[in-house]
Amino acid sequence: MGNDNRWFTSFWSAPGCVFKNIAVxxxxxxxxxxxxxxxxxxxxxxxxxxxxxxxxxxxxxxxxxxxxxxxxxxxxxxxxxxxxxxxxxxxxxxxxxxxxxxxxxxxxxxxxxxxxxxxxxxxxxxxxxxxxxxxxxxxxxxxxxxxxxxxxxxxxxxxxxxxxxxxxxxxxxxxxxxxxxxxxxxxxxxxxxxxxxxxxxxQxxxxxxxxxxxxxxxxxxxxxxxxxxxxxxxxxxxxxxxxxxxxxxxxxxxxxxxxxxxxxxRPKSQGDVQVVNGYFVHYFAPSDLTRIPKNVVFIIDHSGSMRGTKIQQTQEAMMKILGDLHEDDYFSLIKFNSGVTTWMPALVPVNSHNVEAARKFVEGLKARGMTNINKAVLKGVQMLSSFLESEAQGGSASIIILLTDGDPTIGVTDLDQIQVNVKQAIRNRYSLYCLGFGFDVDYNFLERMALENGGLARRIYEDSDAALQLQGFYEEVASPLLLDVRMNYVGVSNVTQTNFSQYYAGSEIVVAGQITDNDLETLTAEVRAKSRDNEVTYREVFPETDSDASRSLDHYIFKSYIQRLWAYLTVQQLLEREVLLSGEQKKASRDRALALSLSxxxxxxxxxxxxxxxxxxxxxxxxxxxxxxxxxxxxFGHPSSQLRMRGGHFGHPSSQLRMYGHQLHSIHHNHAPSAGKMARLMDAGVPVFVTRESLSNTPPPATVTRLMPKSNLLKVLMPAQGQNIPLCFQIEAPQNFAKKLTLKVLSDPISGVSINAEMLKGEDFLRVAVHYKDECHIEANSTGIKVTQEGKERFISWTAYATTESCNGMTLALQREVLEVAAGNMRVDILRHKKSQDSFLWPAIRQQAPIANATGIMGQAPVSYILKETTPVAKLEILGKEVLGTRDSVVDYSTHTKPTVYCWLVPFSSVVLESLQSLIVSQL
Missing domain, CATH: 2.60.40 (Immunoglobulin-like)
Structure with a gap:
């Protein structure tokens, strides 16, 4: 995970690109x-x-x-x-x-x-x-x-x-x-x-x-x-x-x-106001205030999908955050997966003893189980309510910080109902901040829930600095100075947001609007808010910016800069708040934002x-x-289309091999497009098969053999060491292949795990079986999972709310239509995907022992290649041999987001050291 974004940014200068990059x-x-x-x-x-x-x-x-x-x-x-x-x-x-x-x-x-x-x-x-x-x-x-x-x-x-x-x-x-x-x-x-x-x-x-x-x-x-x-x-x-x-x-x-x-x-506590050509902007950032104590509840997701780097980075961030709590704060911790566990029954004061105990609680977080967001957040609200009822905590700010990486999968799972439940429980008394870890989470849901409850949402990107992102967010809200900030102006209209639940040290509130009173010579700005000890009012009368200042401003930007700032801020806020609206209100908001965008x-x-x-x-x-x-x-390049997985990033040792589906489209032109245009088609997410005919009217020499992607065969993607574009190959089914073909996906003698899969029509997997030392056998199909242990069988439905269980040393965890199977250093996920009215399965190796002795389609050691030429076809040196390839695209079925990624399509025999016949097995 830590290198996902770097993988993307370096893609454009990868050796496989037809671009010659002399970038600035x-x-x-x-x-x-x-x-x-x-x-x-x-x-x-x-x-x-x-x-x-x-x-x-x-x-x-x-x-x-x-x-x-x-x-x-x-x-x-x-x-x-x-x-x-x-x-x-x-x-x-x-x-x-x-x-x-x-x-x-x-x-x-x-x-x-x-x-x-x-x-x-x-x-x-x-x-x-x-x-x-x-x-x-x-x-x-x-x-x-x-x-x-x-x-x-x-x-x-x-x-x-x-x-x-x-x-x-x-x-x-x-x-x-x-x-x-x-x-x-x-x-x-x-x-x-x-x-x-x-x-x-x-200023x-x-x-x-x-x-x-x-x-x-x-x-x-x-x-x-x-x-x-x-x-x-x-x-x-x-x-x-x-x-x-x-x-x-x-x-x-x-x-x-x-x-x-x-x-x-900032010489004035009431801020600075500028008025030019009928528009005003008010910058409000007082600093002569006493910090308001916080009552904060941290709610941490430790479901199975948080396993690996996510939980480690969360622990690292929380250790630093706990050390940064102020002595006049109160705090508590809640962890949740299928159930909810509180560190303490109530909020406790910040002192060395409590902070040390909280750190031990965080150190003990283990990722397993499912995701019960509704129960966890309601528990946090209940803790805050009980604390404030029992303690005289006037002049304090109460906030809830939720960190999760997935959608709710147990308990109340309807997102709209959770939103209603949380809003009714909070009742505008506390602020809820929602941090979405990665891209498996429904970020719009978190954003709506946060905005409805006086907070905001923030995406935490799966990268090496995720812990710093978490710490940075906390620092922004660590020191509240004002609560319930309300800003009022006379003789204006079309004003941007004027009510704010909090104002934090180091931040700034910006309000802009239009002057409607043509005779208005001064602008009165009034700010009312709650400080630590009492209610405060800032009131100031600002004259219109003098002509000398206006001319000075014009010298740097242009005469209408405040007007454009107002339009920019208005559009930004309309788009941000749109998630809370519906029906005619939503349409009116969009229409206004659109009109300003066009204007x-x-x-x-x-x-x-x-x-x-x-x-x-x-x-x-x-x-x-x-x-x-x-x-x-x-x-290509959208975060949801970057190569991601729960256990690591693409190319990480824990993700040695990936198996992908495919989605190919034929592009036909009456006239051959230029190479640059072909490249743009491919980089725009349109899979294009580049042949010599695509690039020139000259027929290819007889010695050049083009590798034509076939539309109904399974495609496998292999990470290439040291390169940004991986290799992929297709499985050429035997001539006597009818409808089903059972393949050896992986056989790992070190862990004792073997995986077989049955292909349907060469495109999808109909069934997947995992065998562990002849002691535990799992067979999954599109309707359910059969577990055989010591001759006894039990069945699990894909829709069942299952928690982690053991099968003779192999652990199983089902969550969000992903069955995670782990034994020793081996971990594989089996995902169920929908296709029209049907479903199919996809196995994805997340982690395995050294693979020198492993065999199977996903058991091949990753290889490096040298890209020698990209036109008219790609020429690559693989394992000391020159190979012809084609730039192609595949759909990544190892994640539910199913992004499309690029690869160099090369012959099966160039990267798989076993014959296809040896990979065909007689039974699952």
Whole structure:
């Protein structure tokens, strides 16, 4: 799990890509922005061409921040110095909370602009393009902090193209700081390379500092920072010599980051208000307050799906969090799986004795059983209620923090009913924060439940720093300063959110709106809230921003920046709160968000950008993806489509082999598309079989044998050591194969486990059997599971609420239609999937002993390969032999999300050292 995101980000530069990547990667804003220009050879120049023919001769980033609202413009100029046309692919990964507002390609002096349209209209245009055989879908993928924008264009010989992308975002204050992160990673020397950051804050800048490897000794002279009372200018412009000679730089390109950290002065407790051209924004972040004590209940999921890295990282985070509790806090812990267990019957004060006892409780967490969210949360509410009734705890903040990685599978499992139960129990008295670990959880459900109860939801990404993510979230809510914050204004309308359940130290409340009273010369802002000891009121009258200040603001962004900030914040909040609405209210909210998105040209989940291109080029549509959903155009790289498993990440020793299904689509064109367009089709999630005919009108030589994917055969995926794209192969069934074929999936003499599976029509598994030392036998089919132990049989339904049980040393656990079987160092999951009205099974090895002596389809040792050539077909060196392969796609049935992933399809015999005949068994 720890490397899932790294696997994804490195995919684009993997040896298997047809792209020649001379990328520039940068990171701007609170999320990381990876800006890459991928250069793709054209039809005539796929093999043997030097990337120097395509030169990024100018790369400029200008980020202007005023009052925490950032406008970032990325300009890349690329020259095709070859005597023939080349295709240039423009690829940007920008912060998830940003809205793209403008995109332009300039070719031979003519500008081609992207146009923002209603998503349905853009989708229709996309569908029409697809029906004509065009590659129409821009890859739009949402990740941990990023989402992608990409397009491409053919550049004529000895011509140039300029790409300009603008996006807007409001920086969020966290733990007393605003952060602007710029990560630069060009993979070539860039003659004109600069990153220019200008920050203007009318309140005055309290401090600023720069960090990161780009400020190291080798590059220190390339970073120039100047500061005045209200302005900061950071300019990074390394010379060609510095780009080439700096220590740690990759080849001839930079590799590092520049982090600008700052905060503003806050002389007034009531905050700062700016009024310009009929719009206002109010920044409220008082600091002269006493911290409010917390009453906090931690509710921790330790069901079977938390096994492995998840539970370890949760324990690590909780150890640190328990050490950070304040002495005036009260706390307790609840663990839950099928049942609910409390550490203490009531909340206890924070002291060394209680903290040490709590740590031992956390150390003892073991992952097993099912998931009873309803009972666990209601128990936490009951504990808080009993505590507050028995203790005089006036002026304290009561919060519940729920951590879970899955949907409820026992007890009350209806999500709507759980939501109702929790809301009725809390009754607006406490705040509920829901942390969803990974992507098997229904994040929308957690978000609705949190928002309804004065909290928020946060996804914890399965990565090596998951423990730090948990700790970071707790730090944000560790120090409440105000409760029940209500903000009021006179003579305004269309105001963004004005009621907040808490205000925490180091954060900031931002409210924006329109001035409706044309005669209004001053704006009155009133804030009422509860502090530790009493109720407080902040009241201030603010004059409209004077003309000198307005002109100063215009110098940095533009005259309507407060208006755009208001629109940005309004759309963000409408989209966030939409999960709580239904019926006409939901429609009205969406309509308003859509109208604003179109009016301000924001690419939001309700709109798309249609990228117009020169005549004859394909239409493309850029979508802003939503968390947990695929882009309409299809994509690869969505978190739910990354290679994931409960016991580890793809390529981890605990996941030596995976078996996948397949989903192939034939793409027919009247005219052969270029290699770049074929690559975009594949990278957009459309499986495309690339033959020599696909890339050229010249027939292939007789010596080249193409490996044609077959639509009704089982496909197996193997992790390749040291490569980002794995290998896969198909099982060629014997000629006398009728409908069913029983195969040896794995035989592991070390653990004593053997697995056989019966294939149905070469596509799916109808039955799977697990045998353990002739002492325990399990046979699963689509309706149930038969366990045979010492001659006695027992049956388990897939819908049964089963807990962990033993079978002569082998343990079984059934949860969410996943049967987990474990014996010694061996662990295998058997998943049941739905297919139309039927079901089929899928075995997935999660962990096993050293596999030198293992046999079977999933018993093959992982192999490494050398990718020698990708066109006209892939040539790979495997185990010392040259093998022809094809880039292909498969569906990962080892997880219920069933993502589509890529692989190099190679012959069966090139990676399986046993003959297929030896893998066919007579009985299950």
């Amino acid at each position: 990667m940068v990171s701007i804003g609170q999320g990381v922005l990876l800006f890459s220009v991928f250069l793709v050879s054209s039809l005539r120049g796929l093999a043997g061409q030097e990337t120097s023919d395509l030169d990024i001769y100018s790369f400029l980033i200008k980020s202007e921040v005023s009052s925490h609202y950032a406008i970032t413009v990325i300009t890349s100029r690329v020259a095709n110095r070859a005597n023939e046309s080349r295709e240039v692919d423009f690829h940007v990964e920008l912060p998830k909370n940003a809205f793209i507002s403008k995109f332009t390609m300039t070719i031979d002096g003519k500008a081609y602009d992207g146009v923002v349209k209603k998503k349905e209209e853009a989708q229709q245009q996309y569908s029409r393009a697809v029906s004509r055989g065009q590659s129409a879908g821009l890859v739009s993928a949402v990740g941990r902090k990023l989402e992608e924008f990409r397009t491409s264009v053919t550049v004529a010989a000895l011509s140039k193209v300029t790409f300009t992308l603008t996006y807007e975002e409001m920086l969020k204050r966290t733990l007393g700081k605003y952060k602007l992160l710029i990560k630069a990673r060009p993979k070539q020397l860039v003659k004109h390379f600069s990153i220019d950051v200008r920050i203007f804050e009318p 005055g800048i309290r401090f600023v500092e720069t960090q990161g490897s780009l400020t190291s000794n080798d590059l220190a002279s390339a970073v120039n920072t100047t500061q005045s009372d209200r302005e900061v200018h950071v300019h990074f412009s390394p010379s060609l010599q510095q780009q080439q000679q700096c220590s740690g730089c990759e080849e001839k390109g930079l590799s590092g980051e520049l982090l600008v950290i700052y905060d503003v002065n 301000y040209s924001f690419v939001t989940p309700l709109t798309s950008m249609v990228v117009t291109k020169p005549e004859g080029e394909d239409t493309q549509v850029a979508h802003k993806p939503e968390e947990g959903k695929k882009s309409p155009g299809g994509h």
